[in-house]
Amino acid sequence: MLPRLRLDLVAGLTAAAVVLPKAMAYATVAGLPVAVGLYTAFVPMIVYALLGTSRVLSVSSTATLAILAGTQLGLAVPDGDPARLLVAAATLSALTGAILILASALRLGFVANFISTPVLTGFKAGIGLVIVFDQVPKLLGLHIDKQGFFRDLLSLIQALPETSLITLGLAVLTLVLLATMERLHPHSPAPLIAVGGGIALSWLFGLEHLGVSTVGLIPQGLPSLTLPDPALLQQLLPGAFGIALMSFTETIAAGRAFAVSGEPPIQPNRELLAIGAANLGGAVLGAMPAGGGTSQTSVVRAVGGHSQAASLVTAGATAATMLVLAPLLGLLPNAVLAAVVIVYSLGLIQPGEFRAIRRVRNMEFHWALAAFVGVLVFGTLKGIVVAIVLSLIGLASQVAHPPVHVIGRKRGADVLRPLSPEHPDDETFPGLLILRPEGRLFFANAQNVGDQILALTRAHRPQVVALDLSRVFDIEYSALQMLIQGERRAAEAGITLWLAGLSPSVLDYVRASGFAARLGSERLFFNAREVIRHYQANYPSPTASR
Known part of the structure; x- marks a missing residue:
């Protein structure tokens, strides 16, 4: 028993070194303060650890959920007012949680199978490209108004002469560090080292005074109570359905991917309840929508985690960070966070998977491409609809043409x-x-x-x-x-x-x-x-x- 607890302790601390920097980075993807990322790696992780059926699944924010949430929050709070964004994020998380709990009560766990793997491959690749491009202006020290993928690309090209060379140099240094460490030592605490290095450079050289954008003030202490706004429910409901579906799909995929022989099977309807409760509990303490993360779960499994005790350790490390390290995190350059997002979002883009699909079935390769283009052309939330419609068309095509x-x-x-x-x-x-x-x-x-x-x-x-x-x-x-x-x-x-x-x-x-x-x-x-x-x-x- 003690050796297993020791392994879970090590796994939880190692996962925290990976999860916390990424959680802060994903909060910026959603247009939220970095503290919201910490809140999301705290409450939802604890709730899932108590209710979930996966032994090792680590639950917090993910790249896909961050970009979906950011799109919806941008529509609900177009002026970007921080206070209203926090309330809108809590409302969106609460809606997401309520939808998932209702789906559990209705025994809708089978819905996770309604997005085919090729379509999901295309959808995630589109999401990955959107996320990476969304972070590029931060690498260059630029700001552009978001108007859609292709318009934003044109705006970025026009703004290139205004690039901050100091910011760019810092971003390139961080990208090289992260890429090198991930290549030489997969699952290492590379994000933590990058974040620590960024904070150290910011403090030593006063980067903020040299024009390098930093995270800024982070409230010290545990999250305060944040109540959802009923006035936003109708506006946020359509997006919450899409986020709930993607949260559940990612959670089931990650849970099944890291289950091993001898462990209890993943129970989809119980997972709906666990993820729903995690989002609902996180909402009242200011968290953004959450789900099971593949990369962080792989870290837990790789270093020997055996139970959800590892997630409780990660949540404890998150609480310690909020209580003690919050002032230091305010010095973190946004370019460093952007680099973390880019490196860990590139995994969503899998050209090899596209090639594998094409080798097996050309038609499903076209579905993957259509889902990929759908995200770029119609946006992330409508891209979910495109993905679902394509999956249903594929299913209908197969059942309508039996051999x-x-x-x-x-x-x-x-x-x-x-x-x-x-x-x-x-x-x-x-x-x-x-x-x-x-x-x-x-x-x-x-x-x-x-x-x-x-x-x-x-x-x-x-x-x-x-x-x-x-x-x-x-x-x-x-x-x-x-x-x-x-x-x-x-x-x-x-x-x-x-x-x-x-x-x-x-x-x-x-x-x-x-x-x-x-x-x-x-x-x-x-x-x-x-x-x-x-x-x-x-x-x-x-x-x-x-």
């Missing part, structure tokens, strides 16, 4: 399989066409399946068409009507229809429709092998061929 295979037999073996160029020697049976549709047959794909069966029947001109339904786990009324009408048309053309491999539930539906009685027991078979034996025994024909 219908022509089945043959491996020559010299009792193996039935779809005919393919890879097996040119597989045998078929003259006059008999065995077709195997796959998946659930229902109103959305019944016509497509019927058209495929008709086309294959016309191409092969068989005496008997045998439908092997062994891969059909459900059949809906519309699909049954398609089969009944197809059988009548086949009979008129002199073709006999047989059915084989019906599961008990599918057989019940076929009987209830009266179709089984129409076919008679002589046209219903246990499996496709019985079809072949019966056909060869009762329909003399030339030798099997291909």
Whole structure:
């Protein structure tokens, strides 16, 4: 027991060295004071540690949630008033938490699977590029008014002559330090070293007086009570839905990614409750929307963390930072924070993942690209809608176009399989066409399946068409009507229809429709092998061929 607690203590302190600088940096991404990042690494982490089902998941702000929150807060508080921003952030977090808790009560944990991996890859890459570009002006000591990705790019180019060379030099030094340490020592406290170095340089050389922008005053002490503003609920609600979905999706993905054999499985509905309560609890103490973070969780796992005790240690380190180190953090140059954001947001952009998707399925590669472009063109919040719509279109496309295979037999073996160029020697049976549709047959794909069966029947001109339904786990009324009408048309053309491999539930539906009685027991078979034996025994024909 003690060795495990010792490992959790080390893991929690190591994670704090990574989490705290990033949490402050992500607060700036959302347009909030850096102290809000500390609040988000405090309360939500404690609440999730008590309620979550993952042993090691570390919960605080993430790059994706920060940019989504920042977009929504920018719409709600266009003048950037700090006091109103804090209230709006608390309201947004409270709404996010309430939505997640409601989803848990409604058992909506399956919704996490509604954004496909390729679409999520494209969406995160778009988010990553937006975040990186959003930080570039801070690296240069510039300020531009945000009007959208492409307009901001033009504004940045026009403002380049005003670059602060001191700020740029500091930013380049920080980027080199972070990149080198991450390459040589992954999961090292590189952000903490960068932040400490930035504070030291700011204090030694008086960088603020040389025109280098710094974080400024950070309130010392634990967060104070912040109540949500009911007047903002309606305006923030649409964005809260998107943030809730992304928070849950990221949390489930990170939790599953770092689960190991022997640990309890991740429970999606319980995770909804845990993340919802974490956001709701964080809201009243001024936190921004939170979720499970992949990079910080990987640190916990890499240094031997075994339980949520590590998260409680990280939260304790956060509290100590707020109580003791807040005045020092005010000296931190914004360029250093921007560099931290950039280095740890680049991981959202995975060109290798795009290439891997393209190697497997070109269509899903196009979905990934569309989600990526959607974020850049329509913005981050609307980009979520684009991602969801693309995922649903992809799902609809797959279920609406199930394959219908022509089945043959491996020559010299009792193996039935779809005919393919890879097996040119597989045998078929003259006059008999065995077709195997796959998946659930229902109103959305019944016509497509019927058209495929008709086309294959016309191409092969068989005496008997045998439908092997062994891969059909459900059949809906519309699909049954398609089969009944197809059988009548086949009979008129002199073709006999047989059915084989019906599961008990599918057989019940076929009987209830009266179709089984129409076919008679002589046209219903246990499996496709019985079809072949019966056909060869009762329909003399030339030798099997291909």
